[in-house]
């Protein structure tokens with residue numbers, strides 16, 4: 001019984017991908033570097049009292065979550081392997097490195 005439960009968890013993770021949480025707090029992505037697998041999702045949280053954004057110009061994984069208000073959660077899916085940066089369009093010093101395998 002235990003083996004069946006473990007197997008079903010592995011299968012659902014392979015089918016739907018894992019979710020990784022990145023917080024935006026103090027004008028910083030936390031953590032500032034993350035390793036993910038293709039098919040995984042990154043959920044961006046905003047713990048600051050002002051708006052943030054997260055976007056990448058990476059050709060394979062291009063996304064832009066738009067204006068993210070305080071307390072709002074927005075997710076982006078990783079589509080292809082590669083190493084790329086995610087930035088905040090509002091605060092140019094914010095940087096997140098994504099390593100997708």
Ligand SMILES: [Cu+2]
Pocket residue numbers: 024027051052053088089090091094
């Ligand atoms: Cu920001």
